[in-house]
Amino acid sequence: MADLNNEKLISRYLLGELSEEQQVEIEDRAFADKDYLASITAVENDLIDEYARHELSEADRRKFESQFLASAERRKRVEFAKALARVPAEAPVAEKTATPQWSWRESLYAFISGLNPAARFAFAAAMLILLVGGAWLLTATLRLRSQLTQLQAENQSRQNQRQALEQQIETERKRNEELNARLNQEKQQREQSDESLRQLSETADSTSPPPRPVIASLTLLPGLSRGGGDKPSLVMPGDARLVRLNIGIDPEEQYKNFAVELRTTAGRHVWNRENLAARNRRGARAVGLTLPASVLKSGEYELRLRGLKEGGEAEDIGFYYFDVKKR
Numbered sequence: 001m002a003d004l005n006n007e008k009l010i011s012r013y014l015l016g017e018l019s020e021e022q023q024v025e026i027e028d029r030a031f032a033d034k035d036y037l038a039s040i041t042a043v044e045n046d047l048i049d050e051y052a053r054h055e056l057s058e059a060d061r062r063k064f065e066s067q068f069l070a071s072a073e074r075r076k077r078v079e080f081a082k083a084l085a086r087v088p089a090e091a092p093v094a095e096k097t098a099t100p101q102w103s104w105r106e107s108l109y110a111f112i113s114g115l116n117p118a119a120r121f122a123f124a125a126a127m128l129i130l131l132v133g134g135a136w137l138l139t140a141t142l143r144l145r146s147q148l149t150q151l152q153a154e155n156q157s158r159q160n161q162r163q164a165l166e167q168q169i170e171t172e173r174k175r176n177e178e179l180n181a182r183l184n185q186e187k188q189q190r191e192q193s194d195e196s197l198r199q200l201s202e203t204a205d206s207t208s209p210p211p212r213p214v215i216a217s218l219t220l221l222p223g224l225s226r227g228g229g230d231k232p233s234l235v236m237p238g239d240a241r242l243v244r245l246n247i248g249i250d251p252e253e254q255y256k257n258f259a260v261e262l263r264t265t266a267g268r269h270v271w272n273r274e275n276l277a278a279r280n281r282r283g284a285r286a287v288g289l290t291l292p293a294s295v296l297k298s299g300e301y302e303l304r305l306r307g308l309k310e311g312g313e314a315e316d317i318g319f320y321y322f323d324v325k326k327r
Contacts, residue, residue: 004029004036010043015060016067024149027142041135048074052081073137077130189271196292200241216293217244219286220303220320233323240293247287247305247320249278255307258287259314265300265321274308296324 003009004026012018013026030037050056051064069075112123200213218234236243247260259274271291278285287305303320 005039007039007043007046010040011047014040014044014047014068015063017063024145027145030138031142031146037135037138040138041131044134044138048078048081051078052084071137073133077134080126080130185272186274189273192295193292196241196294213241214239215242215244216240217246218322219246219248220322221248222250222318222320231321231323233325234296236293236296236324236326238327243291243293243296245289245291245303247289247303249285249287249305249317251283251285253278253285253307253317255309255317257308258317259306259308260287260289261304261306262289262291263302263304265302270295270301298324298326300324 009018009022010026013023018026026040030040047056047064047068051061051068056064069078214237216234216236218232220232234243249258256277257274258276258278260272260276261269262271263269271289273289273291276287276289278287300321300323303322305317305320306314307317308314
């Protein structure tokens with residue numbers, strides 16, 4: 001970890017050479033520690049003096065002008081330092097003998113000593129204003145940077161919340177689409193069943209007792225695998241109008257309602273129905289499913305039985321396989 005009290009490090013900070021992380025670390029320290037803020041101000045004054053006396057390297061001079069002189073308050077301080085740097089050069093020479101080279105601090109002291117009391121007081125007041133203004137400017141910059149960091153964090157939090165909300169809305173939209181598709185499918189199946197019953201009633205002879213529709217039935221027992229050799233077969237006569245499937249379930253299953261989905265073994269959807277109740281018959285439980293015989297063709301079928309929970313969720317109970325043969 002770098003020593004934050006190092007004057008070279010502070011100088012690099014003022015010239016904009018540090019990384020964003022180091023800048024934030026220095027500004028947080030200065031914002032909380034007044035003595036450290038005074039150290040930054042002192043290094044800042046030294047940079048201004050070196051620039052006024054043309055003692056900075058070419059690279060540092062360009063960085064100083066692009067980074068440091070961006071503030072109007074700092075430009076005033078630099079102009080004042082340049083004016084002080086010109087004082088020894090513009091002072092009259094009393095003798096032609098060689099004069100010693102004064103440092104800028106000695107020149108400043110000589111300049112102040114030559115002023116009358118009123119001008120000396122005005123000069124001291126101007127220096128105090130410049131120092132206070134520089135410290136205030138640095139403090140304000142640190143405060144603004146801290147506020148900017150906080151605003152960026154709040155903005156990122158809002159973006160995360162918005163993305164989570166959009167994802168939740170998309171999930172609900174897909175769920176509604178699936179429910180609507182299922183409702184439409186069940187509606188079509190009911191209409192098909194009603195149409196089959198209507199056709200049966202229209203073809204009946206009104207003068208004679210209506211014949212009972214031919215119903216083909218099959219009982220499916222649990223535990224039969226798809227590749228089992230004793231797969232049951234449903235033989236449908238040509239005049240069969242309805243098919244009745246009795247689906248046996250394990251007596252230990254405690255579901256009150258069930259859902260059935262019928263497909264071919266090739267995956268083609270044939271029929272589905274929900275909210276079917278189980279009935280007890282001779283000590284066994286079974287779910288009954290009635291469907292039009294016209295929807296079944298000769299071939300192999302897979303029946304999927306699911307139990308419905310109170311919350312509407314479904315859990316697979318078993319799969320049943322059978323063949324259909326038409327005469």
